[in-house]
Amino acid sequence: MHDQELIACHDCDLLQRLPDLRTGQKARCLRCNATLGLRPKDSLNRSLSLTITALVLFVLANTFPFLSLTLQGQLVESTLISGALSLLEAGNPWLSSLVLLTTLIFPLMNLCALLYVLLSLRFNYGAERVRSLYRLITYARPWAMLEVMLLAALVAGVKLGDYATVITGFALYCFIALILILAAIDNTLDPRLIWRYVKQQEQL
Numbered sequence: 001m002h003d004q005e006l007i008a009c010h011d012c013d014l015l016q017r018l019p020d021l022r023t024g025q026k027a028r029c030l031r032c033n034a035t036l037g038l039r040p041k042d043s044l045n046r047s048l049s050l051t052i053t054a055l056v057l058f059v060l061a062n063t064f065p066f067l068s069l070t071l072q073g074q075l076v077e078s079t080l081i082s083g084a085l086s087l088l089e090a091g092n093p094w095l096s097s098l099v100l101l102t103t104l105i106f107p108l109m110n111l112c113a114l115l116y117v118l119l120s121l122r123f124n125y126g127a128e129r130v131r132s133l134y135r136l137i138t139y140a141r142p143w144a145m146l147e148v149m150l151l152a153a154l155v156a157g158v159k160l161g162d163y164a165t166v167i168t169g170f171a172l173y174c175f176i177a178l179i180l181i182l183a184a185i186d187n188t189l190d191p192r193l194i195w196r197y198v199k200q201q202e203q204l
């Protein structure tokens, strides 16, 4: 019984013990049926390949133009970083740093840390940093706001459409794919796999 984790449902707050799930099983709340835990199949390898894909998409999304505008015959191309830097030029250093932190630095840091953690689990190497890095990922996650950024960019693009011709860039598609891949990582990654590994390493 002591192996079963006591958790509160994130939807209805009911306290219940989470059974030790087998691969492919899902635990649901007794009262409201919300998913409380899952043990996806081949979690480690799938999360690892998704994380590598996400990193490639992240680089592409930050390299190619995000949106291009043609106004009175002039073409202006904008990347994610140039957008944040133009806020700095416009005299908004705080806003510019916030955009850079939430859309570039935190998401990149999270992905790199996750890649390290998963590689460490996969190849059983460098375990001493896994605990602190996974903690960092958990704390930094709410600050990575790529979805908000995408929504803001789309709204701005639609609004600007009244005044200029807006051309969607390759980076925009990479960005959308990146958000979908990040959601897939959340559904594939089994945090208990990581904590179990940390515990095992500490007992050695």
Ligand SMILES: [Zn+2]
Binding pocket: 009, 010, 011, 012, 013, 014, 029, 030, 031, 032, 033, 034
């Ligand atoms: Zn519930």
